[in-house]
């Protein structure tokens with residue numbers, strides 16, 4: 001019987017082609033959208049983690065409480081000691097200290113008068129030590145637009161756009177005006193040796209990157225560090241492991257009576273990222289549900305039209321003595337074959353498109369002119385194991401539902417009516 | 425079987441409600457058919473021939489009265505039972521042939537046997553036999569669209585006969601055929617009736633066909649008007 005149905009499907013294209021194309025299109029879109037959402041999510045996690053939150057982050061409790069104001073006066077002192085201990089205790093993690101700071105970048109002319117000036121977001125990272133992983137975390141080597149990265153103390157790189165706006169040339173001096181850890185005014189001269197662009201809109205407007213020891217010196221933060229970021233060493237974020245690690249660390253180091261004792265937070269604890277991730281999950285769920293519903297309706301209608309065209313066949317088969325339930329089941333079997341076939345094709349095409357998006361990306365920088373979120377300006381899809389089945393299940397459910405609903409007509413109609421329609 | 429009749433109707437009535445009035449399609453029809461009969465229902469269009477055949481074939485149910493087919497009261501059969509009755513014991517032939525267009529001649533004839541869960545070897549033998557009977561063994565691989573009307577109707581006969589049913593019901597089998605093909609079809613049916621002892625009941629208002637009948641039942645306005653046995657000493 002299965003062979004009988006298959007022959008019918010293959011030979012009668014109107015029976016198979018439209019439904020297969022519908023399923024194909026629906027499954028393809030589901031897969032692409034799912035992969036895209038995964039890509040965006042992963043991109044956000046990655047840029048957030050690398051530039052901002054780490055997979056886990058350690059701060060002083062006081063700093064953590066006001067971390068969005070970058071309160072370097074609350075940074076913890078004795079960072080090198082803590083780093084040593086972290087490396088000993090959690091050697092499977094990558095630990096790296098950072099200082100974030102705000103200030104003004106002032107470009108003097110030959111007379112020492114201000115030629116140009118602009119607000120700057122600074123990041124002090126370990127650029128020089130041999131075990132530093134910052135070059136790969138921040139993708140520094142690939143981000144240089146002009147010049148080079150700092151190689152000696154006193155050198156910085158700044159955002160390429162920023163350099164353009166300030167009309168600063170490579171090799172010129174820029175003065176950072178900020179405040180010291182103890183509230184005094186800080187002014188320190190750096191040499192701009194390169195410009196960078198990360199492809200992250202919020203960072204590309206006005207950033208500077210300097211070696212952390214230079215920043216400690218400039219802001220009077222001897223052996224102090226605002227934050228220590230921790231990364232799993234394969235660079236993937238594992239929410240469960242991060243939670244366990246955080247619990248272990250806080251249990252050991254956090255002291256409730258000492259505001260300067262360190263506290264660890266996971267990526268999802270910080271900056272509302274957790275809610276964002278939940279939102280993305282919900283969003284995927286909604287997208288898939290919508291596709292199942294829409295596809296079911298389309299296929300239901302296709303099924304109605306199809307079975308109207310096939311009243312003749314249905315009537316004859318009933319007259320020959322096929323049971324209605326058998327006929328109904330054979331239509332469901334047909335639809336599942338179509339669903340399988342369409343879903344496989346749709347998944348293949350969808351994965352191909354997603355893979356293309358994953359490799360090539362889609363430039364959306366023009367849409368993000370004023371965004372302050374950590375969104376990369378090239379959207380990429382992400383093909384995950386789930387994307388193999390994410391379209392398949394809706395594809396099958398939709399064809400099944402569509403046929404199941406339209407096929408009820410077989411039961412509703414009297415056999416003799418179906419026979420009547422045979423008469424011409 | 426305690427009953428000597430394959431088919432027996434008792435005061436069969438079929439009424440179609442038509443809004444404010446109702447239409448009596450069959451009016452107290454009492455008929456019996458024995459094994460091996462070759463009987464024709466004649467009468468003008470609208471006299472109730474199709475309705476009677478559909479009830480006997482358990483495709484439709486009577487409003488009143490009963491139709492006993494192979495010992496089963498069709499008006500009491502469930503969907504499942506009536507499908508089984510048709511599947512195992514009754515072959516249908518329609519005016520418009522109604523072959524399944526996507527399937528080959530062979531597959532069309534094979535279909536009833538698929539429903540009977542026969543082994544492929546048995547199916548092949550029966551299908552080829554049936555095609556042999558109707559003289560179309562060489563067209564087994566053709567599609568219905570490649571056949572003439574006469575050939576299509578012969579395939580339909582093969583499909584009706586392939587499972588060797590006790591009863592074949594044919595509703596105006598020659599209405600869409602020319603004279604030559606009509607004769608051919610009737611000759612084929614008659615031969616099958618003789619060799620297989622299959623009971624044939626068919627409706628017709630085609631004069632050419634009437635000469636083949638051994639029993640002629642005339643319906644008029646849903647009533648049996650005449651029921652005559654005909655001495656077949658043709659030629």
Ligand SMILES: Nc1ncnc2c1ncn2[C@@H]1O[C@H](COP(=O)(O)OP(=O)(O)O)[C@@H](O)[C@H]1O
Pocket residue numbers: 420440447448449467468469470471472473474475476
């Ligand atoms: N489903 C139906 N609804 C209403 N009237 C019907 C239906 N089927 C048949 N009839 C009527 O019943 C009468 C007998 O029809 P039918 O058995 O088809 O006659 P025949 O086959 O002899 O031409 C006709 O008047 C026809 O219009």
Ligand SMILES: [Mg+2]
Pocket residue numbers: 470473474475595596
């Ligand atoms: Mg009729």
